[in-house]
Amino acid sequence: MSRFVDRAVVHATAGAGGNGCASVHREKFKPLGGPDGGNGGRGGSVVLVVDPNVHTLLDFHHHPHATAGNGKQGQGGFKAGANAEDTELRVPDGTVVFDEFGDIVADLVGSGTRFVAAAGGRGGLGNAALASSARKAPGFALLGEPGETRKLVLELRSMADVGLVGFPSAGKSSLVAALSAARPKIADYPFTTLVPQLGVVSAGEDVFTVADVPGLIPGASEGRGLGLDFLRHIERCSVLVHVVDCATFESDRDPVSDVQALEDELARYTPALGGDLTDRPRLIALNKIDVPDARDLAEIVTADLTERFGWPVLPISTASRTGLRELSFAMAERVRAHRAAQPVAEPTRAVLRPVAVDDSGFTIEEDRELPGGFVVRGARPERWVRQTSFDNDEAVGYLGDRLARLGVEEALAKAGAEPGCPVTIGDVTFDWEPNTPAGMAVMMGRRGTDARLDRTGRINAAVRKAARADRRRHHTDEELFGPADSADLGSDTDDDEH
Structure with a gap:
């Protein structure tokens, strides 16, 4: 039996980048072949892609973990490692992506829309790419970066033009079945509709979609019944139609109080996508007028509803199909007006955001856990630390040169750092020695060594x-x-x- 799932948690893990290769070209009669280590390949990313053929998040309910492959390591002879393929996850149109803190990070609307849920790690540079006039044959290569790991929440917001609002058993499912080719479940008990049902309606030259969502009861905005599941799917609707049961057997209910109760719940609900449900155009459909008592009640309350709310009131019957044509054209008129008021969609443009002139790219804070220590935060310093192999002195010296050129050493001195104090960058903590990675021109020694780091008592x-x-x-x-x-x-x- 198929299931409709409109909320799922996804654990996305991107692939790590491949390590760079430290290699020297060796060939007969070519003693100075030079470095020829290739770069590592990029790790695969986890990408969400909108697919119009997918209508539920059921796959993520059963398989919540998505992992991409790792990039391949570089090789000698200038051979770069292969990039890993991205893992694409198909999601329905209208999927909203939340991070673990509840903030919206993406609203996926439109076939083919893509969102990188977890970015793959960069591949490390080989020693051929690290060679320079001062370091002609580097004895090290950069490590590949680990892939990004994220926990995301996916929620489906139905893409419908018209949303049917009403109490349970008001006849919403019957109305969708009468207006379109959709065949939702219809029964004589409350909460028959447990999942949204969409139908395509034609009214003259206008074609629009109508959503039949779970019934609403007082307190739905606070989570009672299926309230939040219901309200989530009408956030995108441009027109709301109150479907009122005029043949109900409950003596404490009447059409005016039913509409007012529904409006109170809509006013209390705050859409996650922004906006306000109270500003959407409304229609009131008085259903089941094929019952004589219901027809009489509809004639009595029409004037009261028009005077109190000011919205068009249309008596209908899904059983005899009375008034359905007038209702469909009234809905089409308001959908057409909403579409005309929307701005013309423009193609996505590449946005360039240059870094400010006074932006150093890092910040320095006092370490709260280590007395007298400091923490350096920044995308580039943290990435450089992840790429460094700390069992290679030359690689450590190269890291020191990069940090010195960025201005980290000078900033630490201004912040009051003293030689020997602990400094943390990313996941690595080391003792700060200002004279070690000074960034000055240093005579290179053997491959894999750095003279500035030869401070141990060990005899080499x-x-x-x-x-x-x-x-x-x-x-x-x-x-x-x-x-x-x-x-x-x-x-x-x-x-x-x-």
């Missing part, structure tokens, strides 16, 4: 090699005993000879 391979060579060579007396001792040794030799 070059020092051990020099000490071993020094032990093996022949030493003079002055080197072994010093100048004074070597002179005494020479005089003793002379005395012995005499």
